[in-house]
Amino acid sequence: MKKLFVLLTSLVLMLTLAGCTNDDAEVIADDDPVVVEGIPEALQGKTIKIALIKQWGTGTHMVTHINGVRAEADRYGIELSVVDANHDLQKMSEGISTAVASGVDAILISHGKSDALEAAVIEALEAGIPVIAFDVDFDIDESIANGKLVSLDQNDLMMGLMAFSKMVEEVDGSGDIIYNRLAGITPTDKRHRIWEGAIVPTYPGMNVVATIDQGTDGAMGKAQTAMEAALIAQSSVDAVFAVWDEYAKGFYNAIVASERAIPMYSIDISDQDLAMMQARPDIWRASAAVDPTVVGQVQIRLALLALAGEDIPRYYSLQPVLVFVDDLPLLEEKQVSMADLADYYDGWGSTTEFLTEWMLAIEESLNQ
Amino acid sequence: MKNKIDKLKYGFSKEGLQNFDIFDFLYKYGTLLVTLIAIVFFSMKLEFFFNILNIMNILRSIAIVSLMAIGITISLTVDGFDLSVGAVAGFAAVIAAKFMVVWEFGTVPSIIVPLAAGVLIGGINAFLIVKIKIKDMLTTLSMMFIITGVLITFTGGSSIYNYMPLPNNGGIAPGLMNDAFLFLGQGKLFGVPFPVFIMMFAVIVVHIFLTRTKYGRYLYMTGGNKEAAMLSGIPVNKYKVLAYMLSGFFAALAGVVLASRLGSGEVNAGGPYLMDSVAAAYIGFSVLGAGKPNVFGTIVGSILMGVLLNGLIMMDFPYYSQDIIKGLVLVLALGLTHYKKRG
Numbered sequence: 001m002k003k004l005f006v007l008l009t010s011l012v013l014m015l016t017l018a019g020c021t022n023d024d025a026e027v028i029a030d031d032d033p034v035v036v037e038g039i040p041e042a043l044q045g046k047t048i049k050i051a052l053i054k055q056w057g058t059g060t061h062m063v064t065h066i067n068g069v070r071a072e073a074d075r076y077g078i079e080l081s082v083v084d085a086n087h088d089l090q091k092m093s094e095g096i097s098t099a100v101a102s103g104v105d106a107i108l109i110s111h112g113k114s115d116a117l118e119a120a121v122i123e124a125l126e127a128g129i130p131v132i133a134f135d136v137d138f139d140i141d142e143s144i145a146n147g148k149l150v151s152l153d154q155n156d157l158m159m160g161l162m163a164f165s166k167m168v169e170e171v172d173g174s175g176d177i178i179y180n181r182l183a184g185i186t187p188t189d190k191r192h193r194i195w196e197g198a199i200v201p202t203y204p205g206m207n208v209v210a211t212i213d214q215g216t217d218g219a220m221g222k223a224q225t226a227m228e229a230a231l232i233a234q235s236s237v238d239a240v241f242a243v244w245d246e247y248a249k250g251f252y253n254a255i256v257a258s259e260r261a262i263p264m265y266s267i268d269i270s271d272q273d274l275a276m277m278q279a280r281p282d283i284w285r286a287s288a289a290v291d292p293t294v295v296g297q298v299q300i301r302l303a304l305l306a307l308a309g310e311d312i313p314r315y316y317s318l319q320p321v322l323v324f325v326d327d328l329p330l331l332e333e334k335q336v337s338m339a340d341l342a343d344y345y346d347g348w349g350s351t352t353e354f355l356t357e358w359m360l361a362i363e364e365s366l367n368q
Numbered sequence: 369m370k371n372k373i374d375k376l377k378y379g380f381s382k383e384g385l386q387n388f389d390i391f392d393f394l395y396k397y398g399t400l401l402v403t404l405i406a407i408v409f410f411s412m413k414l415e416f417f418f419n420i421l422n423i424m425n426i427l428r429s430i431a432i433v434s435l436m437a438i439g440i441t442i443s444l445t446v447d448g449f450d451l452s453v454g455a456v457a458g459f460a461a462v463i464a465a466k467f468m469v470v471w472e473f474g475t476v477p478s479i480i481v482p483l484a485a486g487v488l489i490g491g492i493n494a495f496l497i498v499k500i501k502i503k504d505m506l507t508t509l510s511m512m513f514i515i516t517g518v519l520i521t522f523t524g525g526s527s528i529y530n531y532m533p534l535p536n537n538g539g540i541a542p543g544l545m546n547d548a549f550l551f552l553g554q555g556k557l558f559g560v561p562f563p564v565f566i567m568m569f570a571v572i573v574v575h576i577f578l579t580r581t582k583y584g585r586y587l588y589m590t591g592g593n594k595e596a597a598m599l600s601g602i603p604v605n606k607y608k609v610l611a612y613m614l615s616g617f618f619a620a621l622a623g624v625v626l627a628s629r630l631g632s633g634e635v636n637a638g639g640p641y642l643m644d645s646v647a648a649a650y651i652g653f654s655v656l657g658a659g660k661p662n663v664f665g666t667i668v669g670s671i672l673m674g675v676l677l678n679g680l681i682m683m684d685f686p687y688y689s690q691d692i693i694k695g696l697v698l699v700l701a702l703g704l705t706h707y708k709k710r711g
Contacts, residue, residue: 057525058635059525059526059527059634060526060527063526066525084525183686211684211686212681213686213687214687215687215688217639218636218641220630220637221626221630221637221641222640224629225429225681226681228425228429229422229681229682230682232416232421232422232425232682233415233416233422249632250630253629253630257554271531271533272527272532272632275529275531275532335531335540337540338533339533
């Protein structure tokens with residue numbers, strides 16, 4: 001009996017391992033170098049390998065971002081590996097180092113903290129590997145960065161301003177607000193700066209009655225529980241702000257359950273958010289966002305530009321839009337998805353930022 | 369040793385009765401005292417804390433943690449430890465959501481299938497522990513990794529929700545989480561949130577099962593002294609299997625309630641509840657000086673955690689400060705009760 005188990009276990013393990021190697025083999029088989037007219041010499045005849053290292057990869061927003069990166073990588077025949085650090089900064093830093101060691105051509109980062117990742121990023125830059133960082137800023141000297149480092153963001157300052165302004169407008173400049181803070185995360189810190197530095201001094205009537213901060217892990221459920229408590233503690237609430245849509249989803253559920261129609265303004269958007277927004281347009285009023293697909297597209301293109309030796313910006317902000325529920329059709333007319341937002345807002349869904357002729361040439365060559 | 373035997377026999381030590389002292393009092397009532405102090409403190413500090421709406425709110429918020437903690441408690445009775453409850457709950461939640469929203473199986477299968485999956489995972493845990501003899505904690509830890517991985521693969525990392533667009537341009541998900549299903553997590557009966565009924569029912573049933581039935585006593589005996597239990601003819605392995613299956617069941621039940629409460633199947637939504645459940649189950653040891661896993665104690669433990677969380681949120685504490693205070697109160701509660709135990 002025991003021997004049988006050992007045999008079976010080893011068999012399963014062997015099959016699993018075999019399965020893994022098979023996958024790799026397939027990828028390598030895809031790799032057939034082609035020489036194409038018009039594409040930069042540095043990229044001629046090689047399969048580009050790019051690693052995407054994310055602080056976490058779950059939740060609709062993050063998945064949309066990964067899919068955006070993946071789709072754009074596929075366009076140019078790039079071999080992409082994705083590391084999901086599951087909220088663990090140490091794992092993220094190791095992910096970057098591993099990518100450097102395994103000889104990738106470029107590294108994309110999403111979120112994380114500069115303090116924890118700086119050493120690994122310097123390691124990558126010193127090895128001549130471009131680093132395109134999304135939603136995390138590095139204060140690294142230009143002598144090291146050497147034109148190969150980009151800090152990309154969704155213009156969080158602008159998103160904050162858009163969402164706050166809509167809220168101020170709809171509560172007529174003053175009211176009791178349940179505020180949402182997520183300390184220590186670069187993008188949410190930037191959004192908060194607008195609140196602290198611009199909105200509060202300008203509109204002293206905006207009165208924060210409670211602030212909720214429950215971290216990033218399992219945020220929706222925790223946000224829901226927290227908002228339920230806050231709504232009991234506060235009898236007068238004129239508006240709710242959610243600094244991140246994972247919180248907004250939990251807040252939304254709590255507000256709906258409280259049977260109070262409190263308007264909510266948020267940042268970031270996903271299909272799930274849109275479904276909720278359309279279900280209760282009186283509650284979820286607006287959310288400022290950049291299409292995460294576009295983030296992925298731009299990250300890949302910047303990496304390609306860097307590899308081709310062309311100039312890339314040190315800082316770049318994508319253009320956000322304010323998704324306002326009154327701009328959208330009623331739920332009965334049409335269920336709006338992320339892809340549909342392109343019909344209502346310019347710059348949604350896809351972008352031509354940093355797209356070059358030679359990138360199209362690579363794409364063309366792969367389709368032949 | 370005699371003291372210990374007495375304690376097992378009567379639930380308290382004879383010596384303790386003869387020489388009453390403050391430590392003995394704290395040993396029994398320390399945890400309850402801390403809970404009470406927390407409630408009194410928040411009631412004085414916060415206008416809206418001690419009102420019926422908020423009490424219901426707290427009870428609702430602890431329902432999921434409690435169900436998972438009951439699972440852990442049962443695994444502790446056989447001297448095991450089920451670390452996979454958080455992952456199982458998350459798994460059950462996405463299965464329920466997928467059955468309902470994507471595959472349109474209706475309410476009953478969407479509840480029963482995740483529960484069955486929980487029992488099955490418990491069975492696999494038990495098989496690995498009993499037959500292959502991997503340590504409990506390592507088995508369930510591995511299972512936690514496996515299930516979390518499987519569920520993220522299963523959902524593609526994205527949550528499952530009403531009107532979700534299906535992959536490969538498959539249109540919009542056809543099903544909806546219907547009202548009957550949502551009632552499990554969001555409904556109210558006589559002003560009391562329905563999850564509270566589920567929790568109370570589970571507490572009462574499991575309490576009776578553990579203390580008043582042969583099976584319950586055998587579970588404790590299996591955990592207390594395996595050799596002795598074996599010699600007295602108890603099929604200890606069968607009881608271990610039973611304990612893990614029940615643990616999986618309650619974890620899955622927590623997951624179904626969670627999916628209904630959130631109105632969607634969120635990825636790994638069960639994970640963050642694990643540590644609170646472990647804490648609740650261990651606080652349970654100390655309630656009324658039980659010195660062993662017990663469901664009444666567990667529920668006191670999760671009430672303590674729920675009260676702290678609710679009060680601290682109302683006082684505007686961010687999560688990291690909440691964690692500090694939660695940790696300190698745990699040390700205080702457990703310190704009060706375990707100080708005497710060294711003797």
